[in-house]
Amino acid sequence: MTDTTLPKPIAGLSDIADRYDLFVVDQWGVLHDGAKPHAGAVEALTRLKATGAPVALLSNSGKRVADSYRRLEKLGFDRSLYDLCVTSGEQVHRGLRDRADPFYAALGPKFVMFAWDPDRGIVDGLGYQEVAEVDEADFIICAGTDRPSLAEYEPVLRRALDRGLPLTCANPDRVSVQPDGSLKICPGAIAELYETMGGTVRWHGKPGRDAYDAIRAETGIRDGAGLGIGDSLAHDIAGAAGAGMDGLFITGGIHRADLPDPATPGSVAALGAEHGAVPAYYSAGFTW
Structure with a gap:
């Protein structure tokens, strides 16, 4: 050092x-x-x-490694320029798949997901069922943000807290820089809020x-x-x-x-x- x-x-x-x-x-x-x-x-x-x-x-990134490989190639970063890529989203996928970690072993089959887009590669083929409301869910996957402000997540997080739902965070960043230079809230801000409220959070990344x-x-x-x-x-x-x-x-x-x-x-x-x-x-x- x-x-x-x-x-x-x-x-x-x-x-x-x-x-x-x-x-x-x-x-x-x-x-x-x-x-x-x-x-x-x-x-x-x-x-x-x-x-x-x-x-x-x-x-x-809250997405799997394959998504990073595609994005990097599209942006001009040839696969030959690095040895490997690791994403926090891939770590969540492995946790959900292997269920070796006690946190994942205890999860039920139904989840609510916060995400940037419709991509569900993080759970595809693993046998879990996505539901629309926290009242039906066993846990939350926080992999993106789909609401403009952190305050808009508070009501749903309070309902989740009342039900004792655990949350797995696939992207611990609080903010990210957008192409125009502005900052956008990231999943880590939601997970941090939920943890502050008393919720159980499994962090990755x-x-x-x-x-x-x-x-x-x-x-x-x-x-x-x-x-x-x-x-x-x-x-x-x-x-x-x-x-x-x-x-x-x-x-x-x-x-x-x-x-x-x-x-x-x-x-x-x-x-x-x-x-x-x-x-x-x-x-x-x-x-x-």
Whole structure:
């Protein structure tokens, strides 16, 4: 681990890439904005893969990994540019499928789902039944947001709480940056509200340790120095730290309005302290 008091600014990944044996890279806000790749991101990923160190893409997406592969290919990120992709949605799918975790083993067959769209790949073929109302459900799958504000979820969450329904969160992000630069509420905000109300929530994704352990196991880099790259201090940078990795914070993502332009070591350190995760390095974008 890097022993520093203040985060170090870097011009690009070429400044530090030779120090690491494994790279874990966020998708949304780092590689792309959902509509197009960020400037320099395809080249940076290409150069990173050329170092020979494994490159894993780790996303708090509420969808399965296959959806990420399709999206990335469409946006210009060829499958050859990274070794594997892990999503929190895939982790939920496996939990529902295997029922090895006590949380999943105790679930009934009927669920209500909050989602971005009609895609139900997270539960397809698993034998669960989707219902329209929480009054009929045994649990909630929170994989997207389909209402414009958090307040609009409160009535349904109160009914769910009255019935003691557990909720599994397939995307722990609280907000995401849209292509126009605006912020949109994400499933993590709903799950956090429900937990605050007293509801039972099973979280998946960053900053949890499970996905990082899975990446190390699959790549075989169990003890090598790793670098986690992302634009969320509470998820990407905290997750990397919890997994024993250094963090490279991309300041041009969800926190860009929280920092001066250009960011300074002091401003990044102060913001990181607010979110419980001070990165080793920072850069405006994911560039080589």
